[in-house]
Amino acid sequence: MNWRYKARLQNIIAALPFSDAIYYAAQRCAGDLRKSRFDPMEWFQVTGRALERLRSQGFSIAGKNVLEIGTGRALGVPTALWLCGANRTVTVDLNRYLSPALVLMCNRYLAQNAHKVRELWAGSLDDKLFQDRMRQLQGFSGGMDSFLRLIDTEYLAPADARHLDIADNSFDLHFSYAVFEHVPAPEISAILKEAKRLLRPGGLLLHSIDLSDHFAYGDDSITKINFLQFSDQQWSRWAGNQYMYHNRLRATDVFKLFEDAGVRIARKGETLDERSLEALKRGFSLDSQFVGAAPEQLAITNVSVMGHFADPEKTDATGVQ
Secondary structure (H helix, E strand, C coil): CCHHHHHHHHHHHHCCCCHHHHHHHHHHHHCCCCCCCCCCHHHHHHHHHHHHHHHHCCCCCCCCEEEEECCCCCCHHHHHHHHCCCCEEEEECCCCCCCHHHHHHHHHHHHHCHHHHHHHCCCCCCHHHHHHHHHHHHCCCCCHHHHHHHCCEEEECCCCCCCCCCCCCCEEEEEEECCHHHCCHHHHHHHHHHHHHHEEEEEEEEEEEECCCHHHHCCCCCCCCHHHHCCHHHHHHHHCCCCCCCCCCCHHHHHHHHHHCCEEEEEEEEEECHHHHHHHHCCCCCCCCCCCCCHHHHCEEEEEEEEEECCHHHCCCCCCC
C-alpha cells in the first residue's frame, strides 16, 4: 500500500472512538497481524540473537530476572525467555495491547514447532530444562492469567517505564526489541535512569532499535530513510498518531543517549541499508536537521546496544571507576 494512503488511514482511525479496537481489527484483517503474515518465529529469532550477545559478555539467562520494555500484542519474548531458563520476567507497556488470540496462536506454533526453536537456540540453553518447560507449554490449557503464572511473567499495563512501582535492584537484564524508536528521546533518557535503579550490580541492558521508516515495510517504492526528508512538523502530520510515531533518531543519537545516561556500552550493533545509502549518494533530499551528517550514518537503519552501569562501589570520590 502506498505509504501516504496508509498514513491517512491511520490518522483517521486514531481519531475515532474505540480506535485501539478498530486498529487491531484492521491489522488482523489486512495488516501484519493477519494469519498469513503473523510469524511467531520472529520472537524466537530475536531471543536467539539476544542470547548470543549476552553470552559474549559471560551472561547466562538461566535463573535471571528480566524487565521487558514494550510488551506489544503477544508474549513472545517472555515465553522465549522462560523456555531458555529465565527465573522471572516483568513485561511493561504504556498501553494494554496484549491479545489473548495472538498469544494462543504463538503457543500453538510453539507446540507444533518445538524442534525448530530448539535447533535455533542450540548451544545457548539447558536442553533438559528447555524440554521440560516445553512439555509444560504443550500441555497447557487455560486462560491468560494461568499462562502468565506458567511462564513466571507479570504483565503491567498501562505502566510507565520511567516510573515503576518495583523495588530497587530487582532485575538482571533490562531489555527491549523494536520499541525505543517509538519513544521520544527525553523519555528514553528517563527510562534509562529508572533502569539504573532497577538493575542489580552487574546487570545488563540490551536494546534493539529499528531506525527505519516503518512505512517502507509495506511500500517498496520508498527507502528506509524516506522520512528524513520531512521537518518535525511535517512528519508529525503524517505519523504523529499513537500507532506510527517514530522519533527518527539516528545511530549516533541513540548511542549518545545511552552514554549520557551513564551506560558503559560493551557492544554495539549497526545495520547499514545499502539502498538507503545509494539514495543519499544520488542526492536524496533531506530536511535541514539531517543535512551535514555522513550518509553512512544516516543509512544505518537498525542498532543494538548492550552495556551496564558503573558499579558505585568501585567508583572513587572523583567519579572515576
